[in-house]
Amino acid sequence: MLSCREVVINADQLLDGELSWRRRLAVKVHLLICHNCRRYLRQLQRLIVAIPHMHRRASDEEVSKVMSCIHSQGKSNS
Template sequence: MLKCRDIAHQGSDHADGRMTWRQSLSYGFHLLMCGHCRTFVRHLRTTMAFTRSLPDKDTLSAEQVNTIVSHATAQHQKTLGTL
């Protein structure tokens, strides 16, 4: 069985679909058994989706960056509040 550190190391591979079915099965089994890793994976997916949704960072003003960071922080705190 995978350990929590394995889940962290393989998180982006899993999110990007770069696992064999056997690796994915082991990964999913660990997530069934471990709430901490489910939370980690949820945060990882949120962060990856947020990062991919950003426009070219060089075209953002400081105010826009602050708005985005504030929104991400609020979402993160909201997620932590549901634990």
């Protein structure tokens, strides 16, 4: 069984369809039982959809804040 940290690490590859079938299956099994990782993946999907609609480019500070939040969520869920 994958840890939450491993799911977070593999989330973007899952959404891009770049995981092997075994790894994809392992992530999906984890998602069946882990509410926090399902929520994380939903938030990541929504972020990916929202990014092209942003009116201005994010500053380096804004990007750092978002990335810090994402990484702290990944750490607290494992």
